[in-house]
Amino acid sequence: MSARALDITRLGGQGDGIAETPEGQIFVPFTLPGDRITAAVDKGRGTLISLIEPSPDRVTPPCPHFGADSDEAGCGGCAMQHVADAAYRDWKRNLVVAALEGRGIMVEVGPLVACAPGARRRVVFAVRRTDKGSILGFNRASSHQIVPIDTCVVASERINQALPVLRRLATAVAVGKEAFRLSVLDTLSGFDLAVDAPFKLSEADRLRISASVRKETGVTRLSFNGEILIEIQPPQLVFGDVAVNPPPGGFVQASEAAETLMGELVTTHLKKSKRVLDLFSGSGTFALRLAQQSHVHAVESDGPSLAALDKAARRSSGLKPVSVEKRDLLRRPLMTAELKTYQGLVFDPPRAGAEVQVQDIARSTITRIAAVSCNPVTLARDLEILVKGGYKITSITPIDQFLWSSHIEVVALLERSKR
Template sequence: MKRPAPKHRPSPRSGEPRTAPRVAPQVAEVTVTEVGARGDGIASFEDAKLFVPLTVPGDRVRVAVKEAANAKGDGLRADLLEILEPGPGRAAPPCSHFGTCGGCTLQHMEDAAYAAWKVGLVQGALARVGLGDTPLEPLSRTPPAARRRARFAALKRGRRVWLGFNERMSHRLTDLAECPVLRPGLFALVEPLRGLLLSVLPDGGGCDVIATDLEGGIDLVLVGPRSLDRAARERLVSFGEEFGVARISWQADERQPDGRGTPEPIAHRRPLAVSFAGLPVTPPPGAFLQASAEGESALVAAVLANIGEPKRVADLFAGLGTFAVPLAQRAAVHAVEGDAPALAALNKAAGALRLTTERRDLFENPLTAKELARFDAVVFDPPRAGAAAQTQALAGSKVPRVVAVSCNPATFARDARTLVDGGYVLSRVYPVDQFLWSAHAEVVGVFSRP
């Protein structure tokens, strides 16, 4: 059955088609030589780079050359029509949705080649800012069925609800029948959620579902365009009871001028927690959490192994305390974060830890070199945009050691360049593959003043 293009587009993705000049479609045969940073194979076509999704190096393929690959006109994009001769690094994708679902980009690549490509993402980003010689630690891997947090999109049409991830390069939804990335407990809720949303959404309506697998059970936040009526609230409550969901909240985006409302808990049946270094913290609905426990462990281990023996540490973009809590077991920690509910949760849990907190917008108002002077180490872990302003301030500071965590190698490399230009030495980088089969890589970088 053909999947509908939703009217309400709940979760825009980075891979959306851009407005790009079109060229007449043209069928060609090309050989793929490498895989680019977004996971597409790259071939050469009429002196231009040709991006062919779902291919690996060595693939001889027939393609339909379609359009400029981006608005700047750097290269061309093609659709894969046929694999004439497979390259040596091809593998059978483990998921039946692979190729249409936008959740995964690289299931068709043999594992060793995939791992090498992930490391190459980090290496390439560093090389582009002149830091390509930085020693890289081995890649930390996250296994399948480990993702503990997912954001699904849902759409109701007539008597059917589509629920899953956006298709590749499209606003259409993949109606998930399986997902080898998610923890089984998260996937098990997909079908029951379809039943719930059938009765809660209006025809043609959609919402997002943020599902997090926590200690105590599953936490759901439904994000929709309007408020819920009483009958819908009651259905959410009975859904929680029937399927053992620990907490269900509704976030009505229309209430706020910026289109982002605050999640309102509708049913809270069981206590929820995530433990950092053995300390349970209760996340507010929708709070940031590292996507897998395995990824989080790798990031925390890299931070702790490289922080030295500081007396006072600043943890910037601290969230719920993923790094602040384990750090506070060996030093006095000042945790700075923009999200008030996350900080309140951390404060409530911190108890006897040597931990202070501060709510602050670190883009607009980064800690100054003067404020940084009281710390002998800084950890920072910004969102994908990176920490340009905070890194400028750090570059002008005397903090002896900085450990940067990032989910975006490109902004990490930009910020690393700023620190190195400010006199820091980047001694090593840890690549972490927390987002299995995606074109994302996580990074920890260790900086010190000589």
């Protein structure tokens, strides 16, 4: 490893600064275009040592845990807090532009819609038991080291205020020395905590952990590897106007503000569709909103999420009919013949996208489609299939619910071209 002076000329897709050298590109975290730096370089990766001349777009990070200059050498939860807002927004929007252009899709991408700091209602912490107690925080980038935190500028105020409670409960759970994940969902009825761990609990552990939860305020449920250990009352979210009790560890959009915007985009686009399909529906983020105006058929592979959607629809008045189907769309997609009775469709697949399913959608007669994705690269691939099948993209909206990270949500709206 050698130390050398570098000029950073652009940002990479993960937020690292890139220096162009005769030996090739060098990627350096916590840098940005316009920085002249000294870095320790090893095999195309650099570690920032010092700033010789800072970029005019460099700003002071709002979080004490961020970056190479922090006492903890960066918690790894954020990558871009050192970048001025305008430059950051351009970079993030361009992640979507570049993914689309890479597939030959030349359409106007809308301005980035940014979520405010403190908007995250869902946070996943890393926890490890040590001889001095448990550490609760985030993994350093490209490392298994857990950096303890006492504040998080992207998490909700309630989650920040509850960090001492979360730390105590994480300590109660940490019976093994292996690291584990603690997912925290801030719901209307309290915190829904889901532990994903590589170790097992004894019956005595279960009783002790449940007793620990009862001693704390604000926690509504704690589950361990999908098993509910204690539920004081069901966690509750509202999708549109419909109350939903999500299952332990079930998928939920990270930001309520981002979810609301996505819901508005999807429901407005599909407003004239009498019958609508919601593919990869989860617990009903879109289905329950759409049911206020259309008959909805929701398809999802996760049984507990689908059951939560079905229960919410059945106990809510004023909705159009909602039907549900448990089906793995990645292995058994809906065929073109099964799509013929629907006029509208929304799909929100995992990061890998929905390539096989989209091939059948592209051959369908569905008039309007809303495509939602957290991965611009796989979204661009799926959109290319739909465009070749006769669909026209009417809008692309990038939504920054994963503030200061390299992740971004996108809503693409399409209409079938008249034949």
